[in-house]
Amino acid sequence: MRAPWLLAGLLLLSVASLIFALAAGSVTIAWSELWAFMSGGEESLGSSLVLELRLPRALAAFATGGMLALAGALMQVLLRNPLADPYILGISGGAAVGALLTMLLGAGGIWLTGSAFGGALLSMLLVFALAHGRGSWTATRLLLTGVVVAAGWGALISLILSLSPDAQLRGMLFWLMGDLSHADDPWPGLLVLVLGLALSLPLARNLNVLARGELQAGALGVAVAPLRVGVYLIASLLTAVAVTTAGSVGFVGLVVPHLLRLVIGNDQRLLLPASALLGGSLLTLADTLARTVAAPQQLPVGVVTALLGVPVFLYLLSRSHR
Amino acid sequence: MTALLQAQGLEVAIAGKRVCRDLDLAIERGQCWGMLGRNGIGKTTLLHTLAGLRAPLAGAIFLEDVILDTLPRHRIAQSIGVLFQHSEDPFPGTVLETALIGRHPYLIAWQWEGVEDRRRAWQALAAVGMEEMMDRQVATLSGGERQRLAIATLLVQEPRLMLLDEPANHLDLCHQITILDLLASQARDEGRALLMIGHDLNLTARYCDHVLLLFGEGETLCGEVAEVLTETNLERLYGCAVRCVEVDGRRLFVAG
Numbered sequence: 001m002r003a004p005w006l007l008a009g010l011l012l013l014s015v016a017s018l019i020f021a022l023a024a025g026s027v028t029i030a031w032s033e034l035w036a037f038m039s040g041g042e043e044s045l046g047s048s049l050v051l052e053l054r055l056p057r058a059l060a061a062f063a064t065g066g067m068l069a070l071a072g073a074l075m076q077v078l079l080r081n082p083l084a085d086p087y088i089l090g091i092s093g094g095a096a097v098g099a100l101l102t103m104l105l106g107a108g109g110i111w112l113t114g115s116a117f118g119g120a121l122l123s124m125l126l127v128f129a130l131a132h133g134r135g136s137w138t139a140t141r142l143l144l145t146g147v148v149v150a151a152g153w154g155a156l157i158s159l160i161l162s163l164s165p166d167a168q169l170r171g172m173l174f175w176l177m178g179d180l181s182h183a184d185d186p187w188p189g190l191l192v193l194v195l196g197l198a199l200s201l202p203l204a205r206n207l208n209v210l211a212r213g214e215l216q217a218g219a220l221g222v223a224v225a226p227l228r229v230g231v232y233l234i235a236s237l238l239t240a241v242a243v244t245t246a247g248s249v250g251f252v253g254l255v256v257p258h259l260l261r262l263v264i265g266n267d268q269r270l271l272l273p274a275s276a277l278l279g280g281s282l283l284t285l286a287d288t289l290a291r292t293v294a295a296p297q298q299l300p301v302g303v304v305t306a307l308l309g310v311p312v313f314l315y316l317l318s319r320s321h322r
Numbered sequence: 323m324t325a326l327l328q329a330q331g332l333e334v335a336i337a338g339k340r341v342c343r344d345l346d347l348a349i350e351r352g353q354c355w356g357m358l359g360r361n362g363i364g365k366t367t368l369l370h371t372l373a374g375l376r377a378p379l380a381g382a383i384f385l386e387d388v389i390l391d392t393l394p395r396h397r398i399a400q401s402i403g404v405l406f407q408h409s410e411d412p413f414p415g416t417v418l419e420t421a422l423i424g425r426h427p428y429l430i431a432w433q434w435e436g437v438e439d440r441r442r443a444w445q446a447l448a449a450v451g452m453e454e455m456m457d458r459q460v461a462t463l464s465g466g467e468r469q470r471l472a473i474a475t476l477l478v479q480e481p482r483l484m485l486l487d488e489p490a491n492h493l494d495l496c497h498q499i500t501i502l503d504l505l506a507s508q509a510r511d512e513g514r515a516l517l518m519i520g521h522d523l524n525l526t527a528r529y530c531d532h533v534l535l536l537f538g539e540g541e542t543l544c545g546e547v548a549e550v551l552t553e554t555n556l557e558r559l560y561g562c563a564v565r566c567v568e569v570d571g572r573r574l575f576v577a578g
Binding site: 076077080081082203206208209211212213215216218219220221223265266267269 | 373375412424434
């Protein structure tokens with residue numbers, strides 16, 4: 001069996017990426033010191049740097065990447081469209097409008113988080129209600145509704161940007177590109193990631209069947225309608241929390257499931273946990289690079305994920321025979 | 323013995339058009355049914371209704387005396403299998419993986435397919451002549467190979483009633499016969515049953531003992547092949563001349 005080895009390898013990668021994130025930065029911390037800090041040695045400047053700044057940010061990055069990749073994998077099966085990503089149904093647009101409006105009003109902190117999450121939930125309910133309509137809830141109808149709602153949010157975002165004073169534009173653009181520099185509380189993300197995995201793993205074989213069409217899934221004993229609603233809610237919640245934590249980090253949700261599909265195929269029982277681990281590792285590494293490469297300048301992490309991910313993905317795609 | 327599948331007073335419509343009205347139908351174990359009718363008359367819609375995949379306007383469907391829509395979906399899937407006209411595969415997958423999803427209704431949430439499930443999948447793939455292609459990607463298969471894979475998946479599901487939407491589609495002449503021989507013998511000899519939609523009157527006459535004709539406007543006719551498959555009925559069914567000739571003791575139909 002290759003499956004346990006693959007998951008063990010990805011777990012190892014996850015741990016390595018977290019250690020790298022703790023060690024690297026303006027002050028490089030040695031391995032031995034890191035171990036002492038983690039096992040609760042005496043307090044020092046180094047230990048508070050690692051435990052109070054780097055650790056929460058690294059965990060938040062891991063949770064965000066994991067949630068995005070898991071949500072992407074779920075959305076791709078739900079819409080039976082390999083091009084789907086967590087943002088395709090407008091959730092990040094709703095969150096962005098909420099966040100930018102708060103920034104425009106000059107508020108921050110809990111207000112920013114709250115309004116981003118509120119915007120995401122609003123968008124999720126809006127798409128859900130509109131796609132339901134009076135007719136049936138087909139994948140195409142859901143996709144079209146989501147894409148159009150997302151376009152509407154896009155217009156609002158442009159409107160807010162064009163009305164905003166210059167002083168706030170930079171912060172807004174960073175938020176839109178995805179930025180983890182304000183992510184100091186990783187627990188909601190980690191909790192939702194674990195919850196999302198726990199809820200979606202028992203559905204994984206159902207999703208394998210759903211990927212082959214709704215009628216086929218129905219004929220093979222899947223209760224399609226509740227499954228679709230459930231998966232939509234899980235994927236939306238994951239995306240909403242991810243966007244609230246880090247803004248619209250692109251690329252992870254689209255490409256991580258694809259990368260894995262090229263290597264292990266489309267069995268969701270493997271793909272879902274593998275996506276969560278690889279997405280988490282990738283974003284942790286990318287965020288560490290984002291804050292070290294051009295230090296003291298910090299780059300938006302979304303730019304780094306895309307710059308790293310695009311060539312890797314194209315290389316794998318050109319080598320694959322699938 | 324009760325009928326495997328029974329419809330009482332069934333009324334089905336799609337897009338405002340009546341497919342059948344007050345249809346009574348009983349499919350018994352060991353029977354092979356054919357369903358005939360013009361393009362767009364509602365054959366597939368009726369097939370999906372009988373499989374419990376869409377609700378009828380009126381009437382009831384019984385699976386071994388139990389009302390179909392009171393059963394949970396996975397229980398229905400253990401008894402009724404459907405071969406669809408189209409298969410979808412937007413994601414990569416191998417032939418073996420595809421055949422294995424036929425075991426889905428028998429596995430619980432956390433369970434993985436075991437040795438026995440693999441053996442069944444291998445057996446079904448061998449039965450349709452695809453044992454050499456187990457590791458091939460589905461996207462690389464031809465139309466006929468995909469059709470045989472879909473039939474193998476159905477065999478892996480081991481339903482007592484097979485509802486087949488144009489099973490001979492894409493199959494070459496030889497495979498039409500071997501595959502339909504296989505399906506009909508499963509129905510007859512193992513106490514199962516099948517209902518197949520088709521446009522080839524000769525295949526229907528060769529394999530089916532009962533037929534259901536859909537005339538449109540909700541009118542239907544069903545009964546034994548020998549009584550129902552007549553020139554008069556078929557001319558009314560298709561709206562064109564049909565001749566019946568006898569070759570080697572077998573009735574053949576040609577457009578007149």
